[in-house]
Amino acid sequence: MVRATKVTKRFGDKRVLNRVDAEVEAGGFLLVTGPNGSGKTTLLRVLAGLDAPTSGQVLLPDRATIGYLGHEPHVYRELTPLENLHLFGRLYRVPERAERIGMLLERFGLWDVRDQRVQTFSRGMRQRLGLCRVLLHSPTLAVLDEPFNALDEAGAALLDATLDVIAPVSAVVLATHDPGRVERLATQRLAFA
């Protein structure tokens, strides 16, 4: 469960968030929309616990239960998918790590390239790996910033299916340009101007 109360965020003189309220519980799905530069990313970073608001409060769950996927997939270029996921799996104390990693790589169609360095991947494949990383520790709060970016139709379908599975049990905050795609799952909406 995450709750933001009257959150304002300023960068220098520029005010990006202005007294924003947001609250998402397990099973909730907050859909955040708005044009580029409107503050979506900033809000998501605050809700994930990566940035502190300039004023206002944020109530965050335990760090171990948060999964964040930003505009970057957050994976090491020089390592392979297996190495990346084993590292994060270790840091997140994921039980039965090898099985879980195998299962996720299969699901997102990366099993065949599991031993290739990420720097050989296309943007879409890196994004898929980023999704694997985010889901690895079964977060109860998933904060996803434009996760459909760079995904081809197949990848997007995989993400759709995954969201269908996790939405009822986790709290999800998702920012996107293409709200139509996940409209069906949204329980709350926040539109930035």
Next chain:
Amino acid sequence: MRFFSDVAALARKDLLIELRAKETVPAMLLFVLSALTIFHFAVPAGASAKISIGLLWTAIVFTALLGLTRAFVPEREQGVFDALVLAPSDRSAIWAAKALSVLAFLGLAELVALPAFGLFFSGVGWHGVAAFALADIGICAVGTLTGAMAVAGRARELILPLLFLPLAIPVVAAGVGASIAGGGKYLAFLALYDAVFALLSWGAFEYVVAQT
């Protein structure tokens, strides 16, 4: 303990990345050899061996700075730093692992630099080698912490030397002393420096990287 296995996993990751990218260590090696060559031309004939020892220490400190500037680059690409900081593991494990890997790179550079120095100028005695070993620990501990500070801001490569060099002065002073005069007091001082600043850096890293 979980902390140590986290450190091991992260340090292994850093070494693996360097093994594959082969960017930092070759640069450090080339840098230190170039620096020593320049020093040959910078030191007039008949100058005492002591001057060259001082220059060796200078070269090592700046080689370390080169390695430290590169230290957090893999994390900055692809935004991995966010993912590491969010993980439930102790953030100071990131510090320890990074310091260990830079220590390894610096050690490799010295493995080449010290014999080269012996070739170009004069040998470094055992006291000198021990001094370098101890000094490296302090340099990497403090350098990794200041490296994280520098990376958080705007002018990162510019700021790191400014933050790091004043802290390195005591190390150089004692290191040169140990290399020239021997004697336990310099090595004891270096050990003290290492203990104090490693402890401080370990404790402070959490505050330096956390945003909330």
Next chain:
Amino acid sequence: MTGARRLSLPALAGITAGLFALAIALVFYYAPVDSDQGLSQKIFYFHVPIALTSYACFGWGAWKALLHLWKRKPGADLESYVAIHQGTIFGMLTLITGSIWARISWGVWWVWSDDQLVLFLILFLFYCAYFMLRYSVEPGLQRENMCAVYALFGVVLIPISFLAIRISRSIIHPEVFTRHGPQMTHSQFLAFCVAWLAMLFLFATLYGIELAGKRLDARLRELRELLA
């Protein structure tokens, strides 16, 4: 500085001015003229108190930094910053007065054999970097944390650097110039203490003034925010 807060700023400034007047009177008219260096030795009465006050500034800044990190005390970051700012100014004055004294005593503008002066050079470099660090990062909790950590490193650096300078002295710079540490007579000691007290009150006054100014700035910004 709860004492300073209870004392109003004008009162503090008044006391400082009074102490300075007293100090100058004592230094120039009461304390005996040094047999060796003559009138120029008088600068010692300002150089050392300025140096000691500088240490006090950095120590105060580190204390506030600790409060910020440990107790999360609001406003501690600003207080730490102002103290360190003052400390850097006093540090620069230490270097300047020390240089003048060296010139007067030994005819050179800088001596490496003066341990304290060398220490201040290192500290000056260190704390200048503090400001570079502070202004390269966006204002926020991370910046406050980093500055606090750096301030604590600084205060640890003071004894460590001094030790390093001490032990490496024979290697790096031979004793060319010796300065007898002042064995002070009663009157000299009195003049010294009053001068030192005057410097500390000067710090307290300047600290109070700068802090009030910065707090006012922050409050103004807050109000502008609310209105916008």
